[in-house]
Amino acid sequence: MGCRIKTSCAVKSMSCYGGGGYRVQEEDGLEEIYDKVILGIHAPAALKVLGDEATHEELRILGAFQYIYSDIYLHCDKRLMPQNPSAWSAWNFLGGTNRAVFVTYWLNLIQNIDSARPFLVTINPPHVPDHVLLKWCASQPIPSVAAVKAFLELDKIQGKRGIWFCGEDQGHGLQEYGLKAGKVVAQGVLGKNGDLLVNPKQMVPSWTEAGARLLVARFLNRSISIGNLILLEDGGSMLSFGNASGKRHVKSVLRVHDPMFYWKVATESDLGLADAYINGWCSFVDKKEGLLNLFLIFIANRDAHKSSSSVVSKRGWWTPMLLTAGLASAKYFLRHTSRKNSVTQTRRNISQHYDLSNDFFSLFLDKTMTYSCGIFKVCQSCGLLLQFVN
Numbered sequence: 001m002g003c004r005i006k007t008s009c010a011v012k013s014m015s016c017y018g019g020g021g022y023r024v025q026e027e028d029g030l031e032e033i034y035d036k037v038i039l040g041i042h043a044p045a046a047l048k049v050l051g052d053e054a055t056h057e058e059l060r061i062l063g064a065f066q067y068i069y070s071d072i073y074l075h076c077d078k079r080l081m082p083q084n085p086s087a088w089s090a091w092n093f094l095g096g097t098n099r100a101v102f103v104t105y106w107l108n109l110i111q112n113i114d115s116a117r118p119f120l121v122t123i124n125p126p127h128v129p130d131h132v133l134l135k136w137c138a139s140q141p142i143p144s145v146a147a148v149k150a151f152l153e154l155d156k157i158q159g160k161r162g163i164w165f166c167g168e169d170q171g172h173g174l175q176e177y178g179l180k181a182g183k184v185v186a187q188g189v190l191g192k193n194g195d196l197l198v199n200p201k202q203m204v205p206s207w208t209e210a211g212a213r214l215l216v217a218r219f220l221n222r223s224i225s226i227g228n229l230i231l232l233e234d235g236g237s238m239l240s241f242g243n244a245s246g247k248r249h250v251k252s253v254l255r256v257h258d259p260m261f262y263w264k265v266a267t268e269s270d271l272g273l274a275d276a277y278i279n280g281w282c283s284f285v286d287k288k289e290g291l292l293n294l295f296l297i298f299i300a301n302r303d304a305h306k307s308s309s310s311v312v313s314k315r316g317w318w319t320p321m322l323l324t325a326g327l328a329s330a331k332y333f334l335r336h337t338s339r340k341n342s343v344t345q346t347r348r349n350i351s352q353h354y355d356l357s358n359d360f361f362s363l364f365l366d367k368t369m370t371y372s373c374g375i376f377k378v379c380q381s382c383g384l385l386l387q388f389v390n
Contacts, residue, residue, distance in 0.1 A: 009026045009027070009028070009030070010026060010027040011024055011025070011026055011027070011049055012025050012026060012027050012049075013025050013049055013050075013051050014037060014049055014050065014051075014053075015051070015053055016053060017033050019033075020035065021033055021034055021035040021036070021162070022034055022035075022036075022037050022162070022163075024037065035162065036162040036163070036164070036189065037162065037163050037164070038163075038164045038165075038166065038185055038189065039163065039164065039165050039166070039167075040166050040167060040178075040182060040185075041167060042065070042067060042139060042141070042167050042168070042169060043062040043063070043064075043065035043067075043141075043165070043167065043169050044062075044065070044067055046062055046165055046167075047059065047062050047063065050163075055157070055161070057156055057157050058157050060150075061150045061153050061154060061156065061157055062150070062157075062165065064144075064146040064147055064149065064150035065141055065147050065150060065169040066141070066142045066144065066146075066147070067139040067140065067141055067142060067169075068139065068140055068142055069137055069138070069139045070123050070124050070137065070138050070139070070140070071123070071124055071125075071135065071137055072121065072122070072123050072135065072136050072137065072138055073121070073122050073125060073128070073129050073132055073134070073135050074119070074120070074121050074132070074133045074134040074135075075120055075121075075122065075129040075130065075131050075132045075133060076117055076118055076119060076120060076130075076131040076133070077120065077129035077130040077131055077132075078118060078120075079129070079130075080094070080102070080104045080120060080122045080125055080129055081094075081104055081106070081118070081120065082094070088106055088109075089106065089109070090105065090106055090109050090110050091103060091104075091105060091106075092104045092105075092106065096126050098126075100124075100126055102122055102123060102124050102125050102126065103122070103123050104120050104121065104122040104123075104125075105120065105121040105122075106118065106119075106120060107119040107120065107121060119133075140173055141168060141169040141173040143172060143173070147169065151169075151170055151171070154170065158185070158188060159188050159189070164185040164188060164189060165185070166178070166181035166182045166184070166185040167181060168181075183196075199235070199236070200234035200235055201234070201235060202234075202235030202236070202237075203233050203234055203235050203237075203256070203258070203259050204259075205259035205262070206259070208263065209259035209260065209262055209263050210259075211266075212259075212262040212263040212265070212266035212267070213259065213262040215262075215266045216262045216265050216266055217239055217241075220239075220241040221241055223301055223305070224241040224242040224297065224301050225242055225243075225301060225304065226242060226250075226297065226300040226301050226304055227242050227243075227249075227250040227251065227252070227293075227296065227297035227300055227301070228240065228241070228242045228243055228249075228250070228251040228252075228297075229241045229242055229251075229252055229254065229294065229297055230251070230252070230253045230254065231254050231255075231256050232253060232254070232255045232256065232285070233255075233256045234255070234256065234257050242297070242301075250293050250296045250297050250300070251293060252284065252286070252290050252291075252293035252294040252297055253284065253285040253286065253290065254282055254283070254284060254285075254290070254294065255282060255283045255284070255285060256281070256282050257280065257281055257282060257283065258276075258279075258280075258281040258282075260276070260279075260281050261276045261281040261282045264276040264279075264281065277291075
């Protein structure tokens, strides 16, 4: 189930739909039906969209939010700056003889624009500046006692008709309050609370880990051509290998939590990948199929490399990137070989696993010390299970 986002389509009005929900009409005449609507706009604009269908409570509460409108100019007129150029600053607060005030922003300083021509933004100038590049109008909510009271009564109209309201006026008119209002509305629509994600700190690998990261990236970039493997590092960096398009669109996203992940993979190869996963240095975004998809990607590319003449047949697909990887593989091989199931080794294995004291087994066995499958009471509900066990 996907999500469709429409942009650059101004909404003209909305009205109740006969079968339930709302009919939203755009400026170009197109209409769409929705079961719920979130109006993330200023209160006066919300009332305009609702039109005659706004309820008495909506008119009373939203009507308490008043706005002031300002004309804003982008221009190059030095007359709206201090007369002494040495007094120019990023923000310039100026006044006139009629006690009117205005503010001019010096964009060259704010945006580090390297130009001899001054680029200025003035709000509500006493006269239209010369050399105007752009003009627009902006609105800001006016703080008032009535607005505060209306904010405290928003719960009387939020979601009551399947309509939700959020905007900067639900606070002190700053963008932060618009974000908070949007979060409250989202929780109301979904019916559950959600916590904002905290961006993890950027990983700072040591020089050895950085070198290992480079080796692993080169290896995966060279080896993966089927499927798509993505490494998401804590802090936001992302590495992508292969392509998920085509016949085999297998994709696996692996989160890297510790730069030791790269060192383990570079020095111990596939065994290092397993150890890194066990130690929690990496995890999968898809908890159910992430690991499976990773193996499918490895298998598909291994088979592809086997049929390729460019790969030396004497070496496997996943070859060690450093000499230490070969040593680690040899260590695991020797450990496995030392546990070969000979008569002597069998006795040693039994002594390590079964020849333990009765004090230990009595911790989880019954008085008969029966070390076998569970014993169930005979009852109608477990008769089928008893038949299976027998």
